Amino acid sequence: MANVAAPSTSNSFSWQVPAWLAPLAVVVAAFGVVPFVASPYVIEAILLPFLALSLAAVGLNILTGYAGQLSLGSAAFMAVGAFAAYNFNLRVDGLPLIVTIILAGATAAAIGIVFGLPSLRLKGFYLAVSTLAAQFFVQWALTKFGWFSNNSPSGVIDAPPLAIAGVTFDGAVGRYLFALSVVTVLTAFAYRLVRSQAGRNFIAVRDNELAARVLGVPVLRTKLLAFAISSFIIGIAGVLWAFAYLRTVEPHGFNLDRSFQILFIIIIGGLATIRGAFFGAALIVVFPLILSRLGSAVFGTVFDSGVLDMSQRIVIGALIIIFLIAEPDGLAALWDRLIKRAHGRTEP
Amino acid sequence: MTRHLTDVGSIDSSSTQAAGPDVASLLQGYDPGKPATEPILHLSGISLAFGGVTALTGVDLRVEKGEIRAVIGPNGAGKSSLINVISGVYSPDKGTIGFAGQTYAAMRANRVAHLGLARTYQNLALFKGLSVIENIQTGFAPRVRSNFVEQTFAIGRARAEERSSRQAAEDAIALLELTAVRDRPVSTLAYGLQKRVELARALVSRPVLLLLDEPMAGMPAGEKQELAAYIRTARDSLGTTVILIEHDIGVVMGLSDRIAVLDYGHKIADGTPQEIQANQAVIDAYLGIAHPEDDAVAGEARA
Ligand SMILES: Nc1ncnc2c1ncn2[C@@H]1O[C@H](COP(=O)(O)OP(=O)(O)O)[C@@H](O)[C@H]1O
Ligand SMILES: [Mg+2]
Numbered sequence: 001m002a003n004v005a006a007p008s009t010s011n012s013f014s015w016q017v018p019a020w021l022a023p024l025a026v027v028v029a030a031f032g033v034v035p036f037v038a039s040p041y042v043i044e045a046i047l048l049p050f051l052a053l054s055l056a057a058v059g060l061n062i063l064t065g066y067a068g069q070l071s072l073g074s075a076a077f078m079a080v081g082a083f084a085a086y087n088f089n090l091r092v093d094g095l096p097l098i099v100t101i102i103l104a105g106a107t108a109a110a111i112g113i114v115f116g117l118p119s120l121r122l123k124g125f126y127l128a129v130s131t132l133a134a135q136f137f138v139q140w141a142l143t144k145f146g147w148f149s150n151n152s153p154s155g156v157i158d159a160p161p162l163a164i165a166g167v168t169f170d171g172a173v174g175r176y177l178f179a180l181s182v183v184t185v186l187t188a189f190a191y192r193l194v195r196s197q198a199g200r201n202f203i204a205v206r207d208n209e210l211a212a213r214v215l216g217v218p219v220l221r222t223k224l225l226a227f228a229i230s231s232f233i234i235g236i237a238g239v240l241w242a243f244a245y246l247r248t249v250e251p252h253g254f255n256l257d258r259s260f261q262i263l264f265i266i267i268i269g270g271l272a273t274i275r276g277a278f279f280g281a282a283l284i285v286v287f288p289l290i291l292s293r294l295g296s297a298v299f300g301t302v303f304d305s306g307v308l309d310m311s312q313r314i315v316i317g318a319l320i321i322i323f324l325i326a327e328p329d330g331l332a333a334l335w336d337r338l339i340k341r342a343h344g345r346t347e348p
Numbered sequence: 349m350t351r352h353l354t355d356v357g358s359i360d361s362s363s364t365q366a367a368g369p370d371v372a373s374l375l376q377g378y379d380p381g382k383p384a385t386e387p388i389l390h391l392s393g394i395s396l397a398f399g400g401v402t403a404l405t406g407v408d409l410r411v412e413k414g415e416i417r418a419v420i421g422p423n424g425a426g427k428s429s430l431i432n433v434i435s436g437v438y439s440p441d442k443g444t445i446g447f448a449g450q451t452y453a454a455m456r457a458n459r460v461a462h463l464g465l466a467r468t469y470q471n472l473a474l475f476k477g478l479s480v481i482e483n484i485q486t487g488f489a490p491r492v493r494s495n496f497v498e499q500t501f502a503i504g505r506a507r508a509e510e511r512s513s514r515q516a517a518e519d520a521i522a523l524l525e526l527t528a529v530r531d532r533p534v535s536t537l538a539y540g541l542q543k544r545v546e547l548a549r550a551l552v553s554r555p556v557l558l559l560l561d562e563p564m565a566g567m568p569a570g571e572k573q574e575l576a577a578y579i580r581t582a583r584d585s586l587g588t589t590v591i592l593i594e595h596d597i598g599v600v601m602g603l604s605d606r607i608a609v610l611d612y613g614h615k616i617a618d619g620t621p622q623e624i625q626a627n628q629a630v631i632d633a634y635l636g637i638a639h640p641e642d643d644a645v646a647g648e649a650r651a
Contacts (some may be wrong), residue, residue, distance in 0.1 A: 189500065196499035197485075197492055197510065203477045204486050211473035214435055215549070216461030216490035225496055272477060 030180055040172040048172075048245040050285045051179040052237050057265040057277035058190050059233030064263070065272035066194055067226035068206025069119050070127055073134035074234050074262040076115075079254035080108040080138060081235025082242035083148050086249045089160050090150060097164050101182070101239055108235020109228040111138070116227025120220050135256055142251040149249070156250040159243040175244040182240060186233050191274050193229065202226055203272070234262075264316065268323050270330025279331035283319075288312050388413040388589050389434065389557060390446035396429055396438055396613075403429035404440070405613040411557075416583055416590040418600045420624075421610035422633065427593045428470050430610070431559045434591070435467045436460045448556065461490040464556030468546045468563055470593070476535040480526055480545050481517050483534050487552035488513035513552075520548035524578060540567045544575070551582055558582065560592045564599060572596060576603045601625070609633065 038047060060074050085104035088095055095103075115134035119127050142148050149157050162169040162178050169178040193199055201222045204212040213219045242249040261284060269280025291312055295303035327334055389411040396404040404426045411417045419427050432438040434445065436455035445452045447463060455465075466487065475483050491509065498506035521530050524544045529537060534545055543563055550558055560579070564572040576599050582588050594600050600607060601621040609617040609624060611633040617624055624630055 192502075193496065193500045196496070196502070197494070197506065197513070198496040198499045200475075200478060200482050200486055201489070203482075204475045207475040207477050208473045210437065210457065211469070211475070212486070212489075213457045214437065214460060214467060215487055216458070216553070217486065218489075219458065229496070 027184055030184075031177070035173045035177060038176075043172040043176045044245075046285055046289065047176055048179060049241070050281050051176075051183050052241040052245050053262065053265060053285060054278045054281040055183045055186060055240060056234045056237035056262045057269065057281055058187055058274060059230045059237060060262050061266045061272065061274070061277050062190060062194065062202070062233065063226045063230035065266055065270075065276075066199060066206065067202040067223065067230075069116070069223060069226060070124060071131040071230075072128050072256070072259050072263065073115060073131035073138075075254040075256065075258035076135045076138035077108045077112055077231040077234040078238030078241060078258065079142060079251055080111050080231075081105060081238030082249050082254070083142055083251075084108065084235070085239040085243065086157065086159065087148065087150075097162060101236055104239050105232040105236045108238070109232040112227045112231025112235075113224055116224050116231075119223045119227065132256075135259055139251050139255065149251075156248050159247050159249050162243060169244075179240045179244040182236060186236060187274060190229075190233065194272075194274070198222075198225065264320055266330075267320055268330055270332030271328075273330070273332040275335070276330050276332035279335065283331065284316070287316070291315065385412065386449065387411055387446070388448060389591075391430075391434070392444055392446070394430070394433055394440045394443035394445070396426075396433060396440050402613050404433070404610075406443070407610070407613070407615050409608055409615065409618075411589060411591060412605075413589055414583065414587055415605040416579065416592060416603055418592045418594060418604035418607040419610060420594065420597070420600055420607060424612075425610040426613040427610055428561055429613075431467060431561050431591065431593065434557075435465060435559055461553060464553075465559070466550035466553055466555035466557075467559035468543070468550050468561055470561040470565070472539075472542050472546060474534045474542055474546055474549075476533070479531050479533055480537070481514075481521060481530045483545055484517040484520050484548045484552050485513045487520075487549040488516055490553055516552045516554075517548075520552045523551070523581070524548045540571055543567065547575070547578070551586075551588075554586055555588055557589045557591070560590065560594075562593050562595065564594060564596060572599055579603065 034047070056074055056078060059077075060071065063069050063071055081104045084107035085100050088100045088103050089097075092100075111134070115131060118130040122130055146152075162175060164178075169175050194202065201212070201217050204215070204217050205219055205222050205226075209219060212222075238254065241253070246253065265280035265284050266277060267280070268283055269278070270276030288308070292303070292308050295308060295311065299307075323330060387410045389409070391407060391409040394404050394407040394409075396402075407426070407430065409417075409419075409430070419430060421427055429438060433440050434447075434455060436457035436459065439454035445455055447455070447465070475486065478486070488509075491513070494504060494506035494509055498504040499510075502510065518530075521527055524547060526541070526544060526548060529541060534542060537545065543566075547560070547563055550560075563579075564575050567575065579590055579592065580603065583590055592600070592604060594603075604621060606618065606620055607624045608615055609627070609630050611629075616629045616633060617627045619627070
């Protein structure tokens, strides 16, 4: 057989940065530098929602980006996680926070499997509609049954303080470090998962379900596993959102808008990349703040919150369309290209 | 006919022991009276229709273990449909499928790999988001027993499985000379290379029966000959039985032990390359001479 042309060897002798170095540097900086330089405002208004949404996007990316199952129910699974954590914490005395969080994730995973069952028959648009059912059902159930919010009259409840083994993470920095630890661990898990046999199965089912089935990939099990793991991670993102960021637990924050927001994050950031979830979340969180600064600087008082909200939606909508058309692989691909170009310049 | 049956995988040897070809059955095709050997695949009376379009009508096919069995016929004759029936993609309307000592009314797509069946597709069915080696490793799926926790942390059964699936994939990559592109995303490869990756993916599980739907379509002549050599190697070294759909008559004549000819969903001939070459019905089918019996299914079926 005609031998395959050997790949270009121009890079083979150049100095190569190990792939794990960049993420490691980011983690070290996030733990070691950010807490000392970031103001409480930056932590509360930017970093905490960024972390929670990044984690939710990592979770959704496993389901939608890797396994190809479109879901509009992410916020519902966040809500399940948040309320499950609240109730486990409230009703089981002395339950360690770590266990509470794992149980909350497991609860979200169980609900995720239930709402993932239609995926065994439905695809694409129809599946998305059926995950909408999860969104509306969960929100309805949490509002309807007072038990979930311990019969609080407003339905809004204070999240308990974060404490592990007697150490409380109460201040902004403490909650940041707590959220960062959870996100780091789960992201590392997701990173390993998508590179394992299970991750290859996700992609196989996404790219050609019939061929995967004929090859002996357990398609049904693979889909349900994607729903379970995705919902587990998104559920824990919900715990971070409620316990570390907002410090209240309420169903309203976990609405359809939030589900779309997480979907937009993975579209803008890049489907089927772990990094993309963080790029996309950064853009979605930071962008409105920049827009509001910019707006009030240029238009003064005319640029009130209504106008801000409106222009935000318009610009985000436009961004998504631009990304879908011009860069379907998202910010992660854009980033790779920039790196490659910069690398190419330093090469002889 | 030469046979090399070194490793036939998981098939129960008692039910499928092929004690050399029976000369009569080779010359005559299927003889229901006295099957001298148990064929590895035995289709009988397979019919399949899509709405009003008949794809297969009462097709019988006997495939002996270790042979390379070509299926030829004009476009729309039902060749791909036949492969789809054998691999469980379609359920036949009538007929039975005997495979490795069991008889089925229909194969189930999610079971065929576990039974030792692998296939390629006329139109490529690779996983675009995976690299060459990852695509090929996917073919190892029927052997995987570990769960996602073991796989994620590379512990327990997953360790050995990952090692063997990598090794099997590397072997297939070496065999099909894909080393230079092993880590490339498959979607970036030329068509002919993608066809080879698909063949490697099918071979990695060491199938008992390999179904190839036009594996050489669109390849230059030289590459076809080399692919034919690999198919023969797979049969000779693994004992894999091969069903091959191919339009290039030269390749088919040189490679196959026996040839079945389909036309308008009917099997019109079955025999050795020499017999097929001399068969008047086959010559007519290829020259487009209408038979009285074809008129019933002609027209829309051929459109
Ligand atoms: N999925 C399908 N739906 C409808 N008709 C089909 C389908 N698959 C095959 N056919 C029809 O069955 C007949 C045989 O097709 P096929 O098996 O693909 O032939 P071949 O592979 O010999 O070219 C054709 O008339 C084709 O149009
Ligand atoms: Mg065909």
